[in-house]
Amino acid sequence: MRQANDTRLWIIEALGMRFAEPSHETLSQRLYVALRELIQQGRLAPGCALPSSRRLAAALGLGRNTVLTAIDRLIAEGFLLARSGAGVFVADWQPTRDVPDSSETPSARLSQRGARILDFSATLGERHAAFAPGVPALDCLPRERWQRLLRRHQQRAPAAWFDYPTEGGLPALREALCDYLRLSRSVRCEAGRILITQGAQQGFELIARLLADPGDSVWMEEPGYGGAQACFHSAGLAMTPVPVDEAGMNVASLPANAPEPRLIYVTPSHQYPSGVTLSLPRRAALLERAKRHDAWIIEDDYDSEFRYASAPIAAMQGLREDARVIYVGTFSKVLYPGMRLGYLVLPPALVEPFRRANARLHREGQYVIQAALADFMAEGHFGRHVARMRERYRGRQARLRAALAPAVEKGLSLSDGQAGMHLVAGVDSLELEEALVARGRKAGIQLSPLSRFYLETPGRPGLVLGYAAASEEAIDTAGAWLATAWLELTGRG
């Protein structure tokens, strides 16, 4: 072992070398880091005495306060020990070391559910306006109006909006939403039954955890929405796929020994991704099944505003007073996803537990944005924006159909429906699906493989084509590209 005096000289030398390097850190910070590293690397052993602060300061050309600040910090952190009258020593900070330190970074072993969650994330890749599904026309946002409303509330915001609110969402927004949902969606509602969430996903999370335990069964549309699948899986629920036909989810097709559901997830207005509408008899039957099983229906009404040929289909939630339905809505489709606001309409008995659990698990926030949104709705801008977007999407859908016509003439099948923000193209095989998706990726065109929307593999092959976010020109170009690619790959060109 080095003599104490030697060590002191060596410390000064080692530190001096560090100070020769350029840095934008403060001198005290640099001294702190340098000393700490010497200790952590074991180059300064426990018990070893530091030079006095006066000597260190002189040798390194630093102010004494600079040195003291660094040393005090290392004492506070436990790397150094001050012994009254005797000076400062390196502490015995490292306990028994039965695991050798290594410079390897830790490896990543995910949990089983974690690995499965990533499976559900496979469709989240690069995003391209043509044909990203579920993305609205971001080029058509009324940005000036929106900024004006945000500014208004940023200035006026009471301090409570910056705190942890626990009231379930800004009352003004819940009032405006309530009026809208009653009138436009035939939802049975009072403002007090609405819980504002940070997006629909957070609503699914709350439902899955407050109303179901691990191992409980949730009936899922097959094919269905990956976001809901990932959420329910991560909550430990057992998903039972229920086939979707032209009248929507068909619970009658389930075998008699299908697991009794605790939750039933459904997109009745415009099934995602197939685009069909759940028929009225099926709706009534589903409500009865929920009642019989004491289960809850999760009605995900993500894009119901966009029906071009008729008024929007009324929500299931409003069909019966005793409907066991939790209605889930989002502003991601009617305004923009980055806003991260959605909502639940809850039966009265669930309002209080959901509000409290949400405040605990997720916290509330973004009250300035909520206030701007409340005004946006109450002042009529929301209704006008929806009407404008409806016309826009009708036009964009027609444009996509026209661009794909050369392929449709040769047998490419396209989903029906004057509604929504996407179409589904059926293709003949999984191989063809894969080939088209790969070719699209190279061309910067997002073709979402339909087969990935199925819980049970293999799913039906096809392509989910979002047209809402793409400009008319992009639809023309990408649509023509797709028609050509399909004709080439099928040999029908």
Add this chain to the structure above:
Amino acid sequence: MRQANDTRLWIIEALGMRFAEPSHETLSQRLYVALRELIQQGRLAPGCALPSSRRLAAALGLGRNTVLTAIDRLIAEGFLLARSGAGVFVADWQPTRDVPDSSETPSARLSQRGARILDFSATLGERHAAFAPGVPALDCLPRERWQRLLRRHQQRAPAAWFDYPTEGGLPALREALCDYLRLSRSVRCEAGRILITQGAQQGFELIARLLADPGDSVWMEEPGYGGAQACFHSAGLAMTPVPVDEAGMNVASLPANAPEPRLIYVTPSHQYPSGVTLSLPRRAALLERAKRHDAWIIEDDYDSEFRYASAPIAAMQGLREDARVIYVGTFSKVLYPGMRLGYLVLPPALVEPFRRANARLHREGQYVIQAALADFMAEGHFGRHVARMRERYRGRQARLRAALAPAVEKGLSLSDGQAGMHLVAGVDSLELEEALVARGRKAGIQLSPLSRFYLETPGRPGLVLGYAAASEEAIDTAGAWLATAWLELTGRG
């Protein structure tokens, strides 16, 4: 059964009565709702023929298009059927009704975990600045500067910020954070290892689900943070309480047969709620335990910026290159909770899975706020705000100690520490704790019972007193009130 003609007259009469009531809905909407109700209530039976639209319009004094709009919607929804040439009939929409319709609203049976989540939410009650724990000084926010930065980015925001971003947070914010964490928190970091989340809770959610399966064990500080407890419980994890003493979490006190941890949750800089600092030997020991068990340490560094007497304690994460630590930070304490932004610093191997799972389970958003925050940090406002708040909280803590001095003189124990945003007062019994909390509730003073922070009951009695959000005057008043209440209830006055 009524004759067809009678029925038609009766329909017109029933509808006419509805139109006598005042309403702000459109005429078509009112007709739609009125007809739908007659059908849903069974007053218009399946098969029954509607009067012609012409006759309905004339009888009700409505335009024919108004009537057609309502009828078309009911046809689209499946309540009515149009038979070519024969008119419009009520559809057979209700399937076999083996469960009678009732006007009862559904009851609320929570899942087992849901009920337990509510237990963890018990401390979330009414909030009062004196003494809400964990809330910063909302009266000291640099609101003008913050608004200016928000406006700047609202105007400039590219369309991609309104989409579903999947990049893990705005790069500029991650860069600014990285500089800050390296310098001020001694965190080993690159911008690419940071994942921006909607608050620290979302970070806990991701860790719990991606790195642990239901039934896996997580070691928890006892007493500890309710938000983390609720999250891990809801993720199905088994929580093992580890006693906290004056040197922090003491894993050496665990019995040899304690369940092997998959996760270890710890607040090393300033234990919540006790306020102690995890000693350096304990830190080193914990890092070794994590390595031995192949577990991950979750370092929740929620308020480490606020040390009044020395520089902040360096983060555990930076102690060793191979530290199995995920560092969790939040802007809720240094800026404001309603912002809902937090972050994780991940080991390189976990960056990609966490980014993808977050985009799938929670979605990203609020890029305008992220951009404002990036500038707020890069332009130095953040550092100045933290320094200002540090002085402020130092003053507020001193003020609280002074206000409580009459009780402390008579034996009320107060936690040590020149740090953080709260103090803990020990009280003699759970009965006294309860009596003080109840008295505080009546007086509009928030006394958070320490015993509720324990997983294993009964916990130690005490009061967690947040002083950061309360004005100096409020601290004087509420502190004096508390001292008096304590003196009275203990009979030491």
